[in-house]
């Protein structure tokens with residue numbers, strides 16, 4: 528396994544981390560035996576970073592069961608889980624969520640604790656108003672939290688201010704060759720590196736879309752790169768080619784995937800992509816991008832929208848729905864709409880004031896395109912459903 532140094536703590540982390548969200552399941556129930564085989568094989572191959580979250584149904588408990596079946600396993604890994612913002616209305620809620628995670632995971636501490644899916648400065652301000660900063664300090668002193676970070680799905684221009692809003696130990700961003708200008712993107716990766724923060728990458732394969740659902744022409748470009756013909760290997764190697772990436776998470780749900788990704792990680796050193804491979808990725812990107820409908824670069828000049836619409840993320844999801852399928856677009860749309868932070872805003876919240884369009888260097892007719900986003904990605908009644916769900920969860 529290749530290990531990379533956490534620039535802040537000096538810890539050595541495996542370049543490949545195991546995303547536990549996709550543990551094998553049968554009829555909606557996690558298969559503990561199959562999941563245990565994956566975790567043990569991952570650790571055997573040198574993976575020392577496991578990622579889960581409070582809201583991944585049954586996931587923390589499954590991992591806790593695997594730890595309890597295998598004495599000594601817990602101490603071999605850096606365990607990451609995440610705080611669910613919609614459940615946190617008071618400082619006591621923060622403590623209750625952490626306690627619940629520790630109980631499920633059958634451990635007394637989390638090595639990497641993340642605020643889950645911060646999508647805006649407003650989400651951070653709400654958290655800060657609960658006394659988050661003092662709370663974290665106290666939990667660190669009590670040894671219940673090792674390092675504190677956040678996962679991010681907001682617009683590019685709000686990422687750097689969030690990095691500076693608190694004394695974070697690490698951050699987690701969505702990053703892959705199609706998302707250089709989406710959410711934190713390459714600029715966000717550089718901002719984190721400038722601040723000496725380790726970066727955990729999620730979605731290096733865009734939820735598997737860069738593995739199995741590439742347009743035919745894009746796949747042909749990758750196949751033509753003789754040194755590495757497999758789209759999965761090339762997409763992962765593109766991520767690890769960036770020295771600022773510390774760990775790339777992959778939700779591996781079979782031993783075969785694990786073996787292939789671990790082998791790839793072994794050799795995927797920073798700056799090791801050949802020029803032929805880099806060119807193949809570039810051409811594949813161009814083919815995927817040519818299916819995009821809105822020429823949004825994700826610059827964020829149109830933000831903030833006074834009605835909270837996350838404009839670049841709406842267009843990112845809309846474009847993804849043409850390149851990678853409508854379901855992928857809808858998933859991306861729901862995530863980026865802030866549903867998990869209890870502060871959801873949708874394309875339908877646009878009142879067509881036009882302020883954003885005047886600031887757009889691409890001259891996109893933003894209100895008109897947002898209507899198209901709503902028609903394609905927003906099932907009728909979604910905002911009301913999400914707001915109701917958030918109210919129920921937060922009780």
Ligand code: SF4
Pocket residue numbers: 831832833834835836838876877878879880881882883884893894897
């Ligand atoms: S036109 Fe719509 S998206 Fe643009 S700023 Fe006004 S309300 Fe927000």
Ligand code: SF4
Pocket residue numbers: 822823824825826827828829830838839842886887888889890891893
């Ligand atoms: S200003 Fe235009 S190009 Fe930039 S993020 Fe907004 S819509 Fe996209």
